[in-house]
Amino acid sequence: MSEYLHIGKAVPRPDGPDKAAGKAHYIHDLQRPGMLHGKIKFSDFPHARIKHIDTSKAERLPGVKVVVTAKNSPEIRLGFLRDNMALKKDKVRQYRDEVAAVAAIDPDIAAEAIDLIRVEYEPLPGVFSPLEAMKEGAPLVHETDPRGRTRSHNLLPLKYHHESGDLEEGKQAAYHVAEGEFSTPLVQQCCMGTAGCIAEFDMNNNLTLWAKTQIPFLAQRDFNRALSDMGLKGKNTRIIVPALGGGFGTGLDTHTYEYIAILLAYQTGHPVKIVYNRREEFDNLSPRQSSQTHIVQGCDRDGKLTFRQVDVLQDNGAYASWGATYPSVMMMPATSLYRVPNIFFDAKLVYTNNTYCQAMRGYGNPELTWALESNMDELAELAGIDPFEFRMLNRNEPGDTTPMGLKISTCGLKDCLETVAQKLDWNNGTKKGKNRGIGMASLIHVGGGGRIYRSDASGMILKLDDFGNVNVFYGGVEMGQGLHAVLIQVVAEALGVRPDKVFINPTDTGTCPWDVGTHASRGAFMAGNAAILAAEKLRKKIFQLAEELFPAEVEKNLEKHLEKNPGYRPPDFDIAKASKRDRFDLHEGYIFIKDAPMESWLRMDLGKLLRSAHFRPQGQMLIAEAFYDPPNEFPDFEKGMGNISSTYAFGTQGAEVEVDTETGEIMIIRMVAAHDVGRVLNPPGLKGQIYGALAQGVGYALYEELKSEEGKIQNPDFRDYKIPRTHEMDFPIDLVFIETNDNFGPFGAKGVAEPGLVPTAPAIANAIYNAVGVRIRDLPITPEKVLDALKNNKKLKTP
Amino acid sequence: MKKQLSFTLNGSPIQVAADSHQTLLELLRESLHMTGTKEGCGEGECGACTVLVDGLAINACLYPAFEAADKNITTIEGLVEMKNKLSIIQQAFVDSGAIQCGFCTPGMILSAKALLDTQPDPSEEDIREALSGNLCRCTGYVQIIEAVKKAAVHMRDKS
Numbered sequence: 001m002s003e004y005l006h007i008g009k010a011v012p013r014p015d016g017p018d019k020a021a022g023k024a025h026y027i028h029d030l031q032r033p034g035m036l037h038g039k040i041k042f043s044d045f046p047h048a049r050i051k052h053i054d055t056s057k058a059e060r061l062p063g064v065k066v067v068v069t070a071k072n073s074p075e076i077r078l079g080f081l082r083d084n085m086a087l088k089k090d091k092v093r094q095y096r097d098e099v100a101a102v103a104a105i106d107p108d109i110a111a112e113a114i115d116l117i118r119v120e121y122e123p124l125p126g127v128f129s130p131l132e133a134m135k136e137g138a139p140l141v142h143e144t145d146p147r148g149r150t151r152s153h154n155l156l157p158l159k160y161h162h163e164s165g166d167l168e169e170g171k172q173a174a175y176h177v178a179e180g181e182f183s184t185p186l187v188q189q190c191c192m193g194t195a196g197c198i199a200e201f202d203m204n205n206n207l208t209l210w211a212k213t214q215i216p217f218l219a220q221r222d223f224n225r226a227l228s229d230m231g232l233k234g235k236n237t238r239i240i241v242p243a244l245g246g247g248f249g250t251g252l253d254t255h256t257y258e259y260i261a262i263l264l265a266y267q268t269g270h271p272v273k274i275v276y277n278r279r280e281e282f283d284n285l286s287p288r289q290s291s292q293t294h295i296v297q298g299c300d301r302d303g304k305l306t307f308r309q310v311d312v313l314q315d316n317g318a319y320a321s322w323g324a325t326y327p328s329v330m331m332m333p334a335t336s337l338y339r340v341p342n343i344f345f346d347a348k349l350v351y352t353n354n355t356y357c358q359a360m361r362g363y364g365n366p367e368l369t370w371a372l373e374s375n376m377d378e379l380a381e382l383a384g385i386d387p388f389e390f391r392m393l394n395r396n397e398p399g400d401t402t403p404m405g406l407k408i409s410t411c412g413l414k415d416c417l418e419t420v421a422q423k424l425d426w427n428n429g430t431k432k433g434k435n436r437g438i439g440m441a442s443l444i445h446v447g448g449g450g451r452i453y454r455s456d457a458s459g460m461i462l463k464l465d466d467f468g469n470v471n472v473f474y475g476g477v478e479m480g481q482g483l484h485a486v487l488i489q490v491v492a493e494a495l496g497v498r499p500d501k502v503f504i505n506p507t508d509t510g511t512c513p514w515d516v517g518t519h520a521s522r523g524a525f526m527a528g529n530a531a532i533l534a535a536e537k538l539r540k541k542i543f544q545l546a547e548e549l550f551p552a553e554v555e556k557n558l559e560k561h562l563e564k565n566p567g568y569r570p571p572d573f574d575i576a577k578a579s580k581r582d583r584f585d586l587h588e589g590y591i592f593i594k595d596a597p598m599e600s601w602l603r604m605d606l607g608k609l610l611r612s613a614h615f616r617p618q619g620q621m622l623i624a625e626a627f628y629d630p631p632n633e634f635p636d637f638e639k640g641m642g643n644i645s646s647t648y649a650f651g652t653q654g655a656e657v658e659v660d661t662e663t664g665e666i667m668i669i670r671m672v673a674a675h676d677v678g679r680v681l682n683p684p685g686l687k688g689q690i691y692g693a694l695a696q697g698v699g700y701a702l703y704e705e706l707k708s709e710e711g712k713i714q715n716p717d718f719r720d721y722k723i724p725r726t727h728e729m730d731f732p733i734d735l736v737f738i739e740t741n742d743n744f745g746p747f748g749a750k751g752v753a754e755p756g757l758v759p760t761a762p763a764i765a766n767a768i769y770n771a772v773g774v775r776i777r778d779l780p781i782t783p784e785k786v787l788d789a790l791k792n793n794k795k796l797k798t799p
Numbered sequence: 800m801k802k803q804l805s806f807t808l809n810g811s812p813i814q815v816a817a818d819s820h821q822t823l824l825e826l827l828r829e830s831l832h833m834t835g836t837k838e839g840c841g842e843g844e845c846g847a848c849t850v851l852v853d854g855l856a857i858n859a860c861l862y863p864a865f866e867a868a869d870k871n872i873t874t875i876e877g878l879v880e881m882k883n884k885l886s887i888i889q890q891a892f893v894d895s896g897a898i899q900c901g902f903c904t905p906g907m908i909l910s911a912k913a914l915l916d917t918q919p920d921p922s923e924e925d926i927r928e929a930l931s932g933n934l935c936r937c938t939g940y941v942q943i944i945e946a947v948k949k950a951a952v953h954m955r956d957k958s
Contacts (some may be wrong), residue, residue: 016893017893020898022834028834191936192837243900245901246902278841479900717840725940726931
């Protein structure tokens with residue numbers, strides 16, 4: 001039996017009934033009085049000079065309130081390198097560059113107006129691959145940096161590098177060496193609710209923005225800076241987050257469409273809404289960055305890894321957003337998945353005239369793990385060691401400090417590997433019949449926050465009301481992942497109230513305490529720890545107040561009890577003496593004395609305590625706040641050193657597949673996912689996270705690729721961009737949760753949102769190899785690629 | 800061209816002015832402010848806008864509003880029973896962890912209803928087929944399919 005009342009239970013998510021009833025309000029559903037509709041005019045070329053923009057016809061269209069271009073509006077720079085602008089002035093660098101925008105009284109008029117804008121361009125030669133862009137004399141995407149200094153090449157000024165041990169020594173010590181080049185495509189997050197916002201100014205020129213964001217407080221900072229650029233220095237942005245309709249990393253950026261809505265709202269004095277339709281979303285919302293990874297690994301005669309060398313090249317697209325920081329996460333698996341003594345890691349990012357990229361679930365880890373875990377199987381084969389045994393031999397263990405300086409507190413990798421092997425019947429061989437095979441892949445991921453900014457903190461406010469309800473104010477974002485259900489459980493457990501008395505308030509920078517953002521699988525971990533701290537403080541305040549109020553209250557209770565039970569003899573217990581703060585406890589909303597006899601009258605309802613506190617002279621209220629910043633380090637990414645998370649999630653996933661050698665099609669027979677989750681907080685929510693991430697991994701492995709030709713997206717709809725449907729997910733998934741009960745986690749839990757995606761593709765690829773002997777190195781693994789590889793294999797075998 | 804349309808919406812007769820170029824989705828969301836029906840793609844590929852027309856699941860984003868004349872339309876708002884009570888299928892979605900971001904949920908639930916109203920004891924394959932036009936990016940469908948199975952049992956128990 002669990003020692004907890006609510007932790008580990010299927011506490012329902014509070015937004016479930018509204019979502020099931022169609023009553024949850026997403027950005028698409030929100031209206032403001034007097035609201036206008038904004039629409040953006042995007043570039044017609046991937047690289048061109050803007051010679052002239054004629055907006056006169058659009059301006060004359062009835063119903064159009066304003067047309068903005070870089071000419072008639074202040075320059076707003078964005079992105080952490082400040083290399084992007086909300087509206088482009090002299091030059092476009094990608095098809096999705098914004099050249100103008102309109103605000104009109106309805107969406108149809110706005111769309112018509114956009115078509116009436118004429119732009120004259122002088123097309124420029126473009127660069128569409130990193131190798132092309134790195135060539136001597138290649139066209140420059142940015143001729144100058146944001147400060148106006150001349151640039152001579154297309155490399156980004158970002159360094160991600162790690163060296164540890166002695167690579168040459170590691171190579172000398174290697175008896176077997178496997179080398180491979182692996183690539184991953186552009187992938188769209190495909191939130192079912194598309195991107196959008198509403199911007200509204202009050203007459204003091206303060207801004208309210210309803211935003212589809214995962215970083216309300218960092219966004220507030222970005223938008224306040226934009227207000228300053230607009231001549232509104234000192235004015236404030238309040239961000240309100242509606243029901244999100246999916247995040248998956250899309251909410252880590254502040255987006256050009258948001259800045260444009262702000263410009264339009266300011267110019268018109270009306271609230272302005274911009275919502276992308278699905279095509280606009282595919283064309284203009286930053287996807288997951290593509291990558292090319294060259295990996296070499298070696299092991300000694302016994303199969304112990306002696307070195308690992310990883311070089312990553314990334315097509316950054318036209319501007320720097322969070323896509324440009326994937327290597328900060330890539331270096332985590334590169335240095336720390338399995339024990340490797342000698343490591344080299346380097347990543348280069350190159351500007352091109354392709355779409356620029358932002359965060360998506362896993363953030364560099366799926367890309368790197370794809371190369372690493374495929375290559376592990378190749379090396380195992382060269383070494384003549386079973387891939388499962390090979391991983392067991394090199395696995396991480398609790399207490400390890402990895403070459404990057406990651407401190408592994410708890411580590412369930414051994415259990416995860418063994419579970420997958422056992423569930424897939426590994427002992428009886430990886431070949432499971434004609435064209436059928438099994439494969440596995442593991443992962444390490446941040447499980448205890450991820451310090452990718454200088455702060456990794458979360459604030460928390462708990463406020464009690466007259467009814468003993470706990471109102472929770474938290475600045476992180478419920479994207480659908482189930483954070484609010486977990487928050488309810490943690491508050492109920494840590495404070496000692498019933499879950500139905502805990503209410504989570506909407507995320508709003510005006511009311512909620514600061515939080516760095518909901519990313520890196522940190523939501524439940526951070527909110528949980530912050531809630532525990534705040535609950536401890538609140539309990540202290542409650543018990544302090546109870547010293548004064550408890551004795552009189554239970555005296556009244558006793559009188560009533562005696563009226564009803566005249567023969568009752570109260571136990572000999574000195575209530576006044578026992579009413580000391582350190583002797584109180586709180587359980588399911590009742591205050592009682594820990595060592596007192598169990599009497600129904602000898603307890604005080606929390607709501608009563610609050611009413612007594614509020615309705616008396618010199619009364620008081622009960623609010624507690626906490627600011628939790630986990631014990632981890634902001635790494636030095638140029639040196640590739642630093643304990644980025646306070647604990648790490650591990651996992652292994654396995655797949656059994658059958659390959660149709662006539663068509664190249666892959667059928668997944670079943671999958672197993674074993675994850676070290678620290679502790680299960682909410683079983684249905686946790687399952688949903690792993691199932692959902694695994695399904696995105698299946699899409700990544702087999703179907704999804706945002707195709708780009710000369711910078712133009714070729715498949716901007718769900719007909720041509722396939723994400724898994726019910727039929728693609730028609731196989732059993734066996735989930736196993738390994739509970740390592742981590743010291744740093746709230747009730748022992750680790751973050752789990754991303755791990756299910758990370759090893760899915762290499763597990764499937766390794767199974768394909770075992771089934772038919774072909775190794776696919778570039779995602780997605782399409783039937784065409786499998787057929788080609790099968791043909792090549794045949795040629796090699798029949799001289 | 801505008802004309803007055805009469806049809807049955809969630810059990811009640813309604814009359815509303817509609818435009819010839821309007822889709823049923825636009826009529827519901829923009830003219831009637833019923834935002835429970837979602838637009839996920841506007842091209843009939845994702846199923847977020849699924850509503851029932853005479854009991855059949857259709858994509859409201861492709862369905863001309865004029866076609867609704869004299870028909871029986873059911874939207875997600877129509878499934879909620881009196882006094883804010885969720886219907887059996889909705890409750891099963893809540894109870895099964897079938898809801899994450901919730902954007903696909905109304906469409907999923909209506910596709911499930913179209914199935915269960917005609918096929919009270921569906922196989923898992925029937926369920927997968929009935930939901931094959933509804934995209935979900937959050938759940939991997941596992942708990943959604945469990946929810947429909949659970950709803951089928953509860954609906955059979957009730958009848």
